[in-house]
Amino acid sequence: MNEVTDPPSPTISEEKRMERIVTKEDYIQSLKDLHHVVYYKGKRVEDVTEHPALRPHINSAALTYELALRPEHEELMTAVSHLTGRKINRFTHIHQSIDDLIKKVQMLRLIAHETGSCFQRCVGLDALNAVYMTAYDIDQKYKTDYFERFKRYLLHVQESNVMVVGGMTDPKGDRSLPPGKQADPDLFTHVVERRANGIIIRGAKAHMTGAVNSQEILIMPTQAMREEEKDYALACALPLNAPGVILIFGRQTNEERKCEEGFDAGNPQFGLVGGEALIIFEDVFVPWERVFLCGEYDLAGLLVERFATLHRQNYGGCKGGVSDVLIGASALAAEFQGTAGASHIKEKLAEMIHLAETIYAGSVACSAMGYKTPSGAYYPDPLLANTTKHNVTRHIYEIARLAHDISGGIVATMPFQGDLENSEVGRYVRKYLAGAQGIPVEARMKILRLIENMSGGTALVESMHGAGSPQTQKVMYGRLGNLEQKKRWAKRLVQID
Amino acid sequence: MGTRTKIGIKYCGGCNPAYERTKMIERVQSQLREQILFLRHDEQGLDGLILVNGCPRSCATKDLSPKEIFCHSITAESDLEALIESLTAFNKQ
Numbered sequence: 144m145n146e147v148t149d150p151p152s153p154t155i156s157e158e159k160r161m162e163r164i165v166t167k168e169d170y171i172q173s174l175k176d177l178h179h180v181v182y183y184k185g186k187r188v189e190d191v192t193e194h195p196a197l198r199p200h201i202n203s204a205a206l207t208y209e210l211a212l213r214p215e216h217e218e219l220m221t222a223v224s225h226l227t228g229r230k231i232n233r234f235t236h237i238h239q240s241i242d243d244l245i246k247k248v249q250m251l252r253l254i255a256h257e258t259g260s261c262f263q264r265c266v267g268l269d270a271l272n273a274v275y276m277t278a279y280d281i282d283q284k285y286k287t288d289y290f291e292r293f294k295r296y297l298l299h300v301q302e303s304n305v306m307v308v309g310g311m312t313d314p315k316g317d318r319s320l321p322p323g324k325q326a327d328p329d330l331f332t333h334v335v336e337r338r339a340n341g342i343i344i345r346g347a348k349a350h351m352t353g354a355v356n357s358q359e360i361l362i363m364p365t366q367a368m369r370e371e372e373k374d375y376a377l378a379c380a381l382p383l384n385a386p387g388v389i390l391i392f393g394r395q396t397n398e399e400r401k402c403e404e405g406f407d408a409g410n411p412q413f414g415l416v417g418g419e420a421l422i423i424f425e426d427v428f429v430p431w432e433r434v435f436l437c438g439e440y441d442l443a444g445l446l447v448e449r450f451a452t453l454h455r456q457n458y459g460g461c462k463g464g465v466s467d468v469l470i471g472a473s474a475l476a477a478e479f480q481g482t483a484g485a486s487h488i489k490e491k492l493a494e495m496i497h498l499a500e501t502i503y504a505g506s507v508a509c510s511a512m513g514y515k516t517p518s519g520a521y522y523p524d525p526l527l528a529n530t531t532k533h534n535v536t537r538h539i540y541e542i543a544r545l546a547h548d549i550s551g552g553i554v555a556t557m558p559f560q561g562d563l564e565n566s567e568v569g570r571y572v573r574k575y576l577a578g579a580q581g582i583p584v585e586a587r588m589k590i591l592r593l594i595e596n597m598s599g600g601t602a603l604v605e606s607m608h609g610a611g612s613p614q615t616q617k618v619m620y621g622r623l624g625n626l627e628q629k630k631r632w633a634k635r636l637v638q639i640d
Numbered sequence: 641m642g643t644r645t646k647i648g649i650k651y652c653g654g655c656n657p658a659y660e661r662t663k664m665i666e667r668v669q670s671q672l673r674e675q676i677l678f679l680r681h682d683e684q685g686l687d688g689l690i691l692v693n694g695c696p697r698s699c700a701t702k703d704l705s706p707k708e709i710f711c712h713s714i715t716a717e718s719d720l721e722a723l724i725e726s727l728t729a730f731n732k733q
Contacts, residue, residue, distance in 0.1 A: 214680060215662050215692070218699065219653025249655030256656075467656070 164304040166212065167205040173305070174201065174356055179384040181355045181420075183392045191355050196401045197392065199414025201356045203262045204306060206254060207234055219250040224301050225519075226294065234264045235301045237275050238521040244510035248460035252503065255464025259410050259597060261417035261605065263308075263353025265457050270309030270361040271297060272520055273450035274378055278435045279518035281442050289435045290518070296380055296433060300359075307380070308357035310348040310422065311450055313365035322368070322375040332362060332424060333374040334437065341430040342437065344377065348424075352417035352609070355390050357383060360422065364436070367444025376443040378436035379429045387427040393419040396600025405560045406589045409596020416605045451619075452525040454610040455532035459506030462535050462606060466499035466542050469597045472590050473549045479587040480551065480578040491545045498538040505531030526623040533616040539606035543598035554591050554598075563588060644674075645731045648689045650681035650700050657694025659717035665692060671724060675731045688730060690714065690723065 164170050171192050181188040183196060191197045211220035211232050222236040222243065223229070238244050247268070254262050275297065278289035300307060313322075316330035325331065332346030348354075348362065361380045368376040383390065395415055400408040409415070436446065474492055477483040509527035516522050547554060553576075563572045563585065573584045596602070607613070634640065649665060668690075669678050681689055688710030691700040696715045704711075712726045 214649065215651040216654050218651065219655060246653065249653055253653065253655045464656075 163302060164208060164306075167209045170205050170208050170306070171201065173358060177358060177382075177384050179355075179390065180388065181390045181392065184394075188355075188392075196398065197355055197418065199260070199401060199408075199410070199412060200263065200353065200418030203258045203260050203413040203417075204264055204353055204356055206257055207232065207262055207264045207306075208304070210254060210257065216253060219246050219253060222246075226298055226301065229301075231301045232304050234268045234306075235271065235297075235304060236268070237272055237297065238513075239519070240521055241511060241513055244456070244513045244521055244523055245507060248456065248503075248506040248510055251457055251460030251506075252464035252467075255461045256467060258413040259465060259468040259593070260413040260415060261352060261461065261465075263356070263417040264306055265461065266309035266352050266454065267307030267357065267359075267361060268309075269450055269453035269457070270307065270311070270363060271300065272453050272522075273446055274361060274363065274435050276516040276518040276520045276522065277378075277442060277446040277449055279516075280445065281436060281439050283517065284442070285439055287439070292432055293435050296435075305358040306353065306356065307359045307361050308351050308354045308383075309450065309454075310351055310354075310360045310362040311365055311447070312349050312351070314347050314349050314421075315365065322372050331365060331375045332377060334377055335374075335426065337437075338428075341428055342377075342379070342434060344379070344424050344427050344429060346424050348422045350393070350419045350608075351422050352419050354383070354420040354422055355392055355418060359383060360388075363446055363450055364443040366447055368440040370440055373438040373440050376436060376438055376440040377434075378446060379434045381427060381429050381433060383422075385427050385429075387425040389423040389425065391421045391423070393421065395419075396602075397596070406585075406592050407560045409592045409594075415596055416601045448525065448619075449522065451611050451615065452523055452528045455616070456506055456509050456523040456528040458532045458535040458606075458610060459502035459504065462539055463499050463503035463506070465597065466495070466502075466539065469542060469546050469594065470495045470499060472594050472597070473546045475590045476550045476554075476587070476594060478579065479582045479590060482549075488549055491549055495542050495545050498542050502531060502534050502538050505534055525619065529616040529619040529623070532610050533613055536607045536613045536616075540603055543603055546594050546598045550591060550594050554595050557588060557591055560588070644677040645687045646677050646679055646683070646685060647727065648679050648681035648683055648686040649692060650689055650704065651692045652694055652697075652699035654694050659694070661692050661694055664714070664717060664720055665690070667720065668724060668727070672727055672731075676727060688712070688727075690727075 164173055174192050175190055181191055183194060188194050192201055210216045220233055221230050222233045224231045225237060225239050233247065233250055251265060274293055278293040281287055282290045313331045316325045316327060322331035329346045332344060332348060334342050335345045336343035359380055359382050363378050364376055401414060436443065470492060473495065477488045482488050505527060509523040509531055512524035512527055513521050558572050562568050576584045576587065578587050651661060654661060679686065686709060691711060691713040693700045693713060693715045698713060698715055701713050710730050712723055714723050
């Protein structure tokens with residue numbers, strides 16, 4: 144084992160240091176061994192891997208390990224580390240080229256085809272890339288040593304193949320007030336004490352996708368900071384089993400269905416969206432070796448912008464892939480009820496494909512137009528990445544609307560699986576839910592439940608607010624859209640000054 | 641078994657394949673396994689390669705280092721027959 148993967152840390156006991164995670168089974172075992180503090184519905188979860196509401200999200204993230212081992216996917220799922228030259232999981236890779244940026248998007252689409260749901264691990268990937276390029280810039284300006292520290296951390300991530308959750312969004316309290324003016328200063332995560340060997344942090348990160356089934360978190364500031372907010376200008380990494388870290392799982396739409404057996408859950412194996420959590424940091428110690436921004440407030444905004452861009456780049460990949468599944472399910476629903484030949488159904492399916500490919504095109508475009516940062520890492524075009532994510536906030540809702548239109552009202556009124564299997568009423572369910580000849584009623588019900596799962600509630604809200612709400616993208620248009628140049632072009636055409 | 645022709649299989653990543661790539665290769669393997677030993681593309685001593693692409697973008701071909709061995713690239717389900725013919729002919733050489 145390389146010594147730089149093991150900086151001394153009071154938060155990680157020697158005997159519990161992570162083995163390299165290779166398989167799905169390794170990943171699940173590592174979560175069993177983590178013993179982190181997770182709460183679900185008011186109760187402490189002793190083993191997240193055995194909890195029925197958490198297991199689908201674990202299954203989904205586990206595919207990021209499993210698919211990397213399959214020959215038919217390794218071209219996208221793996222990369223070569225620029226640090227070691229060794230083959231690594233792409234979710235731990237720093238983009239070294241335009242091709243890497245495009246492959247990331249392709250990878251996300253392929254995994255979404257397998258899960259029909261969020262697989263969560265891109266958040267950590269984007270955090271790694273954003274902190275990597277920004278730590279370099281901070282060092283250039285302040286002669287700090289964050290970049291070398293971060294490379295050692297990155298090496299640990301690549302070698303151990305841990306799942307890292309990217310932690311950006313603070314609760315933010317009263318949005319009209321800056322961090323330092325909040326009634327409760329902890330509504331933004333901040334440094335409360337600096338010690339010789341590290342820092343003590345307090346606060347929380349909200350809506351953290353995949354948090355309960357990650358091993359580590361990479362914290363970033365939630366917004367640009369001013370001089371008086373130095374303590375809030377913070378980037379650091381820590382294991383989620385560190386003392387003082389508490390995770391509270393967020394309730395999703397139809398949450399209790401995950402605890403049922405059978406197809407009423409819609410997507411029983413992989414669940415719905417990513418599984419988000421509120422993460423509390425109650426005076427958590429972080430050794431300096433894991434601190435990558437601490438007080439350099441003027442570069443906090445750059446880090447936020449980079450993470451946001453890298454994360455917004457993704458959405459046409461994963462949501463494009465999820466949409467492929469929803470389009471397929473809608474086409475099957477139409478076939479199963481005998482409407483597939485209707486011209487309006489064909490037109491709606493065509494429109495869904497158009498919308499899905501449009502968001503995918505955006506993700507590919509911002510990748511293709513990406514560029515090299517001073518750190519050497521590649522970065523997508525930020526204006527195009529923001530545009531892509533903004534389209535996702537609209538197109539996914541329209542795709543879902545069309546799925547509902549094609550499926551019919553039964554997508555929301557269908558009896559339970561238990562009714563289908565009931566000895567008294569099951570025969571009526573089979574009789575009156577029958578569709579096209581030769582199609583088993585159970586198959587029709589399964590597809591309709593899948594559509595219900597993928598097209599409403601949390602699934603839609605995630606497309607709206609994941610990677611930033613639409614307004615944050617509009618703010619970026621104002622900054623990056625270069626309105627003055629556009630005005631000059633208009634003036635020149637009509638020859639006015 | 642050692643006398644069988646050694647053919648490596650190299651897949652593209654499979655971001656949005658137009659057909660079931662692994663199923664197609666399974667069909668090829670089931671037809672030719674008596675004559676051909678199918679291996680990973682990075683094995684040593686290969687006699688040839690099948691480049692399995694999910695679409696005409698042919699990413700499996702793009703990332704390939706130049707090799708002076710038999711290569712057959714496929715990009716669609718309709719390539720199945722031609723692939724089997726090509727492998728059969730190559731095996732007879």
